[in-house]
Amino acid sequence: MTPDAGDIPIRGTVAPEFEAVGDVFVENFAERGERGGACAVYHRGEKVVDLWGGYRDRERTEPWEEDTMVLVFSTTKGMAAMAVAHARSAGLFDYDDRVARYWPAFGAHGKSGVTIRELLAHQAGLPAPAHELSAADVAATEELADSLAELEPEWTPGHRHGYHAFTLGWYESELIRRTDPMGRTLGEYFEAEIADPNEIEFHIGVPTGIPDERIAEIDSFGPLKLLFEARELPWQFYRALLNPRSLTRRSLDCFDTDSPAELASPEYRRVEIPGGNGIGCVRDIAKAYGKLATSGSGLGIDHSTREELTAPATEPPGGSRDEILKLDAAYSLGYSKPLPGFQFGSGPTAFGAPGAGGSFAFADPEMEIGFAYAPNRMGFRLRDDPRERALREAVYDCLP
Numbered sequence: 001m002t003p004d005a006g007d008i009p010i011r012g013t014v015a016p017e018f019e020a021v022g023d024v025f026v027e028n029f030a031e032r033g034e035r036g037g038a039c040a041v042y043h044r045g046e047k048v049v050d051l052w053g054g055y056r057d058r059e060r061t062e063p064w065e066e067d068t069m070v071l072v073f074s075t076t077k078g079m080a081a082m083a084v085a086h087a088r089s090a091g092l093f094d095y096d097d098r099v100a101r102y103w104p105a106f107g108a109h110g111k112s113g114v115t116i117r118e119l120l121a122h123q124a125g126l127p128a129p130a131h132e133l134s135a136a137d138v139a140a141t142e143e144l145a146d147s148l149a150e151l152e153p154e155w156t157p158g159h160r161h162g163y164h165a166f167t168l169g170w171y172e173s174e175l176i177r178r179t180d181p182m183g184r185t186l187g188e189y190f191e192a193e194i195a196d197p198n199e200i201e202f203h204i205g206v207p208t209g210i211p212d213e214r215i216a217e218i219d220s221f222g223p224l225k226l227l228f229e230a231r232e233l234p235w236q237f238y239r240a241l242l243n244p245r246s247l248t249r250r251s252l253d254c255f256d257t258d259s260p261a262e263l264a265s266p267e268y269r270r271v272e273i274p275g276g277n278g279i280g281c282v283r284d285i286a287k288a289y290g291k292l293a294t295s296g297s298g299l300g301i302d303h304s305t306r307e308e309l310t311a312p313a314t315e316p317p318g319g320s321r322d323e324i325l326k327l328d329a330a331y332s333l334g335y336s337k338p339l340p341g342f343q344f345g346s347g348p349t350a351f352g353a354p355g356a357g358g359s360f361a362f363a364d365p366e367m368e369i370g371f372a373y374a375p376n377r378m379g380f381r382l383r384d385d386p387r388e389r390a391l392r393e394a395v396y397d398c399l400p
Helices: 016-031 073-089 104-110 116-120 135-139 141-149 167-179 186-198 223-228 235-242 247-252 260-264 282-294 303-310 386-398
Strands: 010-014 036-043 046-054 351-354 360-364 369-375
Touching: 010 016, 016 036, 016 046, 016 386, 036 282, 036 386, 046 282, 073 167, 073 186, 073 282, 073 303, 073 351, 073 360, 104 141, 116 167, 135 141, 141 167, 167 186, 186 282, 235 247, 282 360, 282 369, 369 386
Parallel strands: none
Antiparallel strands: 010 046, 036 046, 036 369, 351 360, 360 369
C-alpha cells in the first residue's frame, strides 16, 4: 500500500496492518508543516513501513527520492553507540573499564577514575570543547584528541549528568581508535563492522563519491525564528542558550557556523562528528534498530552487550536533571532511555536517540520494533516533535 497525498509526492510501502502509519505520514504534510522526510519501521525482523515524501530542497522543486539521505543530527549518537557496543562485544574493552586505561592522557585534571559507562551516560562533566571548532579542527584527529584529554570536568564525574552533545562522539571515537588493532576512527569502524556487512547506508563522515543531490537540504532557522518559537523549549534551557558564556551554549553551539544546517555542508559532512553529523537513509537506520530489537547478532553485538543495552538507566546521585538541557533525562551506554515526560517504546528495555530538528530512532526489544524518522525541516523541540510522535504513536496503535 502506498498512501495517497494528492499533489504531494509521497512514495513507499506500508504493510496492511500498519496502514494508519501511512495516513499519519500524509497528515504530517497536510497538517504539521512537513517539507520532506522519511519514516521506516521494522517489526519482528520484517520491514513493515518504508515511506518517503515531500521535497529534499528548500525551494520544493526536487522530490525526496527513495535513496535520499539526510542529516539526522544527534540521532547519530545511537548509530555511534552501536559501534561502541560492537567493540565491546569484540572484547576491545568493557563498559566498567576506566577510560584512562586505554587513553592515559584522558586522566588529567581528576578524570583518571572516569569509567566508559559514566562517559557514555553523559556523566563525565565534559560537554563542551575548549573552543569553537572549524571543519579543519575536527579533521585534525590527534590535535582534537589532545584538546579533549586536557579538559577539566565541569562537575564531579559520575555525580550528575549533562548532555555531551558533540564531545561524546569524539571521546567514543578516540576510545575505539586506541583499542582497535587497526586504529580505526569510529566512523571507519562503523562503516567496516556494521554498515557494510549489513548493507546499511549511513555515514559518519560522508565519502567523497556520494553526489550532493542525494543529500537533502536542511531547512534550518535563524535567531528571529528561534525567538518566535521559544515557547516550544523549556524556558530554563532557552535562557541558557541565549547566554554565550553558559555551558549550554558552549556545548551546543561549538562550531564555526551560522546555522545547524551547515553540518550538512560539504566541508562539515566530510569530517567525523559522531555526536551529530551522521547522514544516511532513514530505512537503514530503522533496519539497524530492528536488528537490535530482535537479537543484535546480525550487527555483531553479543547477548551480554545487548542485555546491557536493554537494562534500565541508573540515575546519577545528583538526580535526573540534565545540566545542559535543563530537563529530566535518562541515559545509558550512549542512548537515551524512557522516563516520565519522554516515554517511547513499550517499557524500560527500549533505547534510542533523538536528534535536533525532530529526528528520532529507537529499538523496542519487548515488541521487537525498530523505528526511525527524519525530516529536513527542523522543528524546535528537544524531543517529542509532533510529526515524529504522531508516527510513533500510530505504530503502537497498529500493534495487536
